[in-house]
Amino acid sequence: MASAHQQGMRYYRLPGGEHSEGSGSLVVVDDGDAYDLSTASDDLGSFTQLARAANACDESIDSIARDRISDSESVAFDDDDVLLPVTADEVWAAGVTYQISEQAREAESGKPEVYIDVYDSERPELFLKATPSRTVGPNEAIGIRGDSTWDVPEPELGVVLHREEVVGYTIGNDVSSRAIEGENPLYLPQAKVYDRCCSVGPCVATADVVDDPHDLEMALSIERDGEVVFEDSTSTNEMATTCENLVSYLRRHNNLPETVVLLTGTALVPPESFTLTEGDQVTIDIDKIGQLVNDTIVV
Structure with a gap:
């Protein structure tokens, strides 16, 4: 699977993440580099939470994520470990x-x-x-x-x-x-x-x-x-x-x-x-x- 090495931002859920909403942590992969957004804020523990933040600020999801990458921990990304990326109601x-x-x-x-x-x-x-x-x-x-x-x-x-x-x-x-x-x-x-x-x-x-x-x-x-x-x-x-x-x-x-x-x-x-x-x-x-x-x- 080559998605982690393609250009642009993609949002995954990986195991772990004590800061996240539910099990797993929200990880953004940006041009091959992976960052755990839930370590930047307890309010960014899931894709839905990220979407809420973007909606509240009237900004795009990518803009919110890009602003918080510098505050997020870099993580090792393994395609085989990814979980359900978004919990749809x-x-x-x-x-x-x-x-x-x-x-x-x-x-x-x-x-x-x-x-x-x-x-x-x-x-x-x-x-x-x-x-x-x-x-x-x-x-x-x-x-x-x-x-x-x-x-x-x-x-x-x-x-x-x-x-x-x-x-x-x-x-x-x-x-x-x-x-x-x-x-x-x-x-x-x-x-x-x-x-x-x-x-x-x-x-x-x-x-x-x-x-x-x-x-x-x-x-x-x-x-x-x-x-x-x-x-x-x-x-x-x-x-x-x-x-x-x-x-x-x-x-x-x-x-x-x-x-x-x-x-x-x-x-x-x-x-x-x-x-x-x-x-x-x-x-x-x-x-x-x-x-x-x-x-x-x-x-």
Whole structure:
């Protein structure tokens, strides 16, 4: 994972940190150098706290972090140690935002017209994906439903919102039961929302890093017993809508909590013959953000 050596500021959570809010400490990696912001202030122990400080001062998150780096302890940065970078009060997700996703959901469903109508509509499909207790971070196990026979990862660009404003981007895995959803579209919540159904990480990258969220290379690799059993790549420029449009619809008549992650849909869909099994390793790469790695477990 090369994210720590890319230019710009990215925000991670690492183990430890007695000054932090909850477990772990907020670390900013700036051009390869890592600093524990929670050592500069007890009020900078999490990404949400940093966003609050930026909001209170009417400054950008990067500006607040840059001002406090000189007061922060330098730390050794190890990609393998990173934790869930931001605790979102809610994780939401969008569906059929890429043509291949629309085609895949047509194929799995006995009611394909439902997905055709959404793909061609201005109003996107949005659904509540996960709560904090159902969300895992990098290097933790994502869940496969024990009552499902067809399960897939869904690599997605995540938009991070604080008080309904976009403050950064991350990677999400919208793990899904295609068997349950395909049986009936009304079973979508059961196909999507369950223990360990979502992973987020490895960091939050701000707009100074991700200047155009619709021009990012995204790749998926799945290993089983040390061998790659699926890999593919795409670009977010294939998205049929925009992040701005998805955020706009999420805000409508919806009083969002303080911190939200919105997953923007997938264009990397394994073939119908593929299903996840316990012990698989799923790796998602998104340009300028980094790499999210998770093993799998049956829940």
